[in-house]
Amino acid sequence: MRIGVLTSGGDCPGLNAVIRSVVHRAVVDHGDEVVGFRDGWRGLLEGDHRPLGLEDVAGILATGGTILGSSRVQPAQLRDGVERAKEHVAALGIDAVIPIGGEGTLKAARLLSDAGLPVVGVPKTIDNDITSTDVTFGFDTAVGVATDALDRLKTTAESHQRVLIVEVMGRHTGWIALNSGMAAGAHAIVVPERPFDIEELAEVVGKRFADGKRFAIVVVAEGAKPREGTMAFETGGTDVYGHERFAGVARQLAGELERRLGKEARPVILGHVQRGGTPSAYDRVLATRFGWHAVEAVHRKEFGMMTALRGNEITLVPLADAVAQLKTVPEDRYSEVECVL
Amino acid sequence: MRIGVLTSGGDCPGLNAVIRSVVHRAVVDHGDEVVGFRDGWRGLLEGDHRPLGLEDVAGILATGGTILGSSRVQPAQLRDGVERAKEHVAALGIDAVIPIGGEGTLKAARLLSDAGLPVVGVPKTIDNDITSTDVTFGFDTAVGVATDALDRLKTTAESHQRVLIVEVMGRHTGWIALNSGMAAGAHAIVVPERPFDIEELAEVVGKRFADGKRFAIVVVAEGAKPREGTMAFETGGTDVYGHERFAGVARQLAGELERRLGKEARPVILGHVQRGGTPSAYDRVLATRFGWHAVEAVHRKEFGMMTALRGNEITLVPLADAVAQLKTVPEDRYSEVECVL
């Protein structure tokens, strides 16, 4: 067989591990050929590709980024390009395409699948917000990086007798905030799923100081927003390219808390450092297994599906289910942590 | 309520996180009292205990070891001590005991539970060999430490043009070997579940050199043994205290491979470094959730049970089921990795 692979969307530790695994399984065990499309969907739409042999994937298991490049393509462009994609696939003699990406990518994958392309998706998002899979690779690395940072920040907050408001990734879901906050023993965790009440947050933090503690760590997901009408809040607007900018929730929270509590409060924005670099062992294993099972699905012709982790097993789930809605933090997870607002 | 906690068996990253979580949930949310028994079962058998308040567990979330100490008690001692344990529990007014430990500890917990003690167990083993739970805390940290070491060893093996045989933990199961070997891209993985054939191993490694590669990394679990009759193999014997010593499988494999292949082969024994020190973020979260749910089980009087992870949920499973047999690596996991012998 001849299998095409592409990576799409933002950086995520483990992308290269999936690519390597696909090539290993396909080439070594099945005698397949693999080609990689350059820069995600763009490569598929333009037929821009390269062969992927064993030598090409040597040494990439533990490296961040993606050797295939990535890019963002607008849904409209993709819709218009379905026919062209099919032509390229046919012209290249490709029997199946394995797109690796997040929510947008999987929606695109479904679109192409519905149009008749043989597709097996591999989910990818550091935010861990894809339903139908227990976890996505990249998430464990992101939580680990955020936790390391929180461990370091704790001693500084204490020495400086400050409130630190640490902004972690999570546009629509609070998984990274929840897990890194739990792992580092944060004193309050603010997630997008629950618009926050600034009064309540000030009270929680203020109580710590009233109890004689000299510092506090608040973890806030970048997508968190105040409950309507409870606090003046600037939204982020858009950048010169029309992308939505983030609101700087940590900065705004720090200002509000400083004003209300009379304690120094400082924002720390962890930013991109959470989404790059070498993947954790956990993510390398998960990514490697996803790649292996994607090739198996191709050979069993189970198209229109996506690899998923359920317990300790890798299974296949319909792409249609996977993208129906985001996986938000369920209510019973909040109750496990007293400090989620 | 008044809850007793103890930690038993070998060191495991996350023990302190469980203790902290039990105290937080019990004291802050339920208004309980918590006491800790010193040095595992010994403390319970002798009534040696200390109060555990919020101050006692401050700052321990990320620390290795256990603030309660641990020890190994022989099953016979424990059987003889059941009545004494019950007397101490009654005398101290303790409503439930939460023992945190591995297979031996959970068997002991079942013994005490059968004898009428109100017990909720928390499973702990870096080996990940307990059935009824997807994962145990400590395992992720151990795999991470082993993977970091393997990452480093790869460049040395290559520079020195050697075979490195890296021995990782796993007395009866190959989980650490499998996951760290997959994460680091080992060229062969040897696990206890499958007695190895030295011929086959020499062939796999020899083939790499024949293909022009200049080094190889073999990961072997400490409990791996050769298929009977295929290789002279020293067993480890026992130490001055009567404990079984390990056989030094990596050392013996290195000697055999060097002899058969005419290539330098060196053993590296990672040892205790895998089981101590600060837990990974993953393990801290899992340990914290286990502690929280153990307290909830106590309050719901679900005794004779053990906390377990199933997918993303924490559930309770009967202690009886948990210790019925070890969780070995299933066959379909081997097929995912070409290099498991």
Added chain:
Amino acid sequence: MRIGVLTSGGDCPGLNAVIRSVVHRAVVDHGDEVVGFRDGWRGLLEGDHRPLGLEDVAGILATGGTILGSSRVQPAQLRDGVERAKEHVAALGIDAVIPIGGEGTLKAARLLSDAGLPVVGVPKTIDNDITSTDVTFGFDTAVGVATDALDRLKTTAESHQRVLIVEVMGRHTGWIALNSGMAAGAHAIVVPERPFDIEELAEVVGKRFADGKRFAIVVVAEGAKPREGTMAFETGGTDVYGHERFAGVARQLAGELERRLGKEARPVILGHVQRGGTPSAYDRVLATRFGWHAVEAVHRKEFGMMTALRGNEITLVPLADAVAQLKTVPEDRYSEVECVL
């Protein structure tokens, strides 16, 4: 003898290692008594102190922060408090004071020394900007944290085809920027010692893209400023407490580069994470040696001095010399790195 210790100024990995070392050397080897003043100079001015025995410093060698607390005291307050400090020292029967801190602290130490207090200073600054010593502890840790972050950011910059402007610490000197930038292979390094020319920076970055590269990493010290008149630049102003706020140089550079180059450019501000948490092995050794030698200096009555590293040796240098001027990056260091602007 009876020795007083205090830590002052911002957090810095290694503070606890110095405290521990002072106590070990003084108590174990000399049979001294040690007391710690709480919260830096405030403790000395108010006589707020605690005894420091071996048990108090157990387990703190590798922890961030300071068990004695820290605070910022204005020079004026300190000048007015010299007499009070001397009274407290006399009343407590203290034979020598070891203040551990940065430029401000060492200036204060000199003030007290000139006023007749027996003082031996220990220099501390993550910025490495103190003359008379080759290095200060905390610096190696800060560079390591920044380098780890840069390693991660590289793959993301490449995947996203972006310019990342990474702001590291360094108010007046570029040591952290220079060393982390060299260690991570940054494409441009901007330091406070050399006001930058935005044209030149845009040219360097633009050339990379012209050469077919798809990303660039610029490391900028927080105190960097543009050459006068070359670029609109907001200064940081002051916060509600009157402290100078930083200008957000990375944010402003990102905006300018995006505008000039038509490439996405994003700021990443590493912030406090560089100055907290567990010290590197290098910093623990240096801090331990500083503490040991400070006690020796006290016993040899070499007051008015500061510990310093020269080559591999710890020496003593006059406090007066140490604070005469900041140690900036010398010109010949720039020439070693083509990419310093």
Added chain:
Amino acid sequence: MRIGVLTSGGDCPGLNAVIRSVVHRAVVDHGDEVVGFRDGWRGLLEGDHRPLGLEDVAGILATGGTILGSSRVQPAQLRDGVERAKEHVAALGIDAVIPIGGEGTLKAARLLSDAGLPVVGVPKTIDNDITSTDVTFGFDTAVGVATDALDRLKTTAESHQRVLIVEVMGRHTGWIALNSGMAAGAHAIVVPERPFDIEELAEVVGKRFADGKRFAIVVVAEGAKPREGTMAFETGGTDVYGHERFAGVARQLAGELERRLGKEARPVILGHVQRGGTPSAYDRVLATRFGWHAVEAVHRKEFGMMTALRGNEITLVPLADAVAQLKTVPEDRYSEVECVL
């Protein structure tokens, strides 16, 4: 100019950083050509070389190992090969050779230099045992790896109430043992420079237990030996290739201490993990500076010299001085640490 580079001897983090730096400085700034000899001296003796351009060194700054390969060549082979080496150098039009290696390599470099080859050496050894330079790259990484391991082992030793004897690298000198032992707060440090007295060691460790402590960590350099006549001691013998094997000092010490103290004592041999993998930021900077200055020395025709760190400056020292004797730990460093035997 045309510059030849080679790496020789055991693996050492930072080798690739030197190679990259030589190429960057030579090619970009001087317009030179660089060739690399394969597998150390072997490549030079056989004329086996490859061109080294900017693309060849892209992405290797932070990787372990050496892209040029390494090998051990016996001094006799080298002596016999001097003329051949000169012929290859002449035939290839090479103006200078930069060998990067340890004591043996620098001795060979001197030999070639004396024979008229234009040579500038770069010292490399994780053991830090080369005189004339304050530090060698690789050492900081080795100490960091050993310290991380010791940090982890401490909690396990405590939980298991054991003595752990941790063997670190250092054939002839105790630098790694001293610095990692200081950084991790070991309770005894045993170095090759001072043959140990087993009685004294047992006493130091025994005293800890007598004082109520429950564990001890002993750091021992692999080359440590007992004072003559004080303890039965197996020497390591030689392996099948005639290389000296190490004696397994940690194993023997563990046996002796267990017997004398009646406490469980276990050896942990860190091994190769100390000498491979990604270099620390410190080592990357030092290696980069060494490479830069080696090229400068070549252009200034300062041959027969070696790069060296003195304080914060890179200088050149005669190869003859560098290899006159090993840099052992000086006596005054021992007195700084109470626990060195």
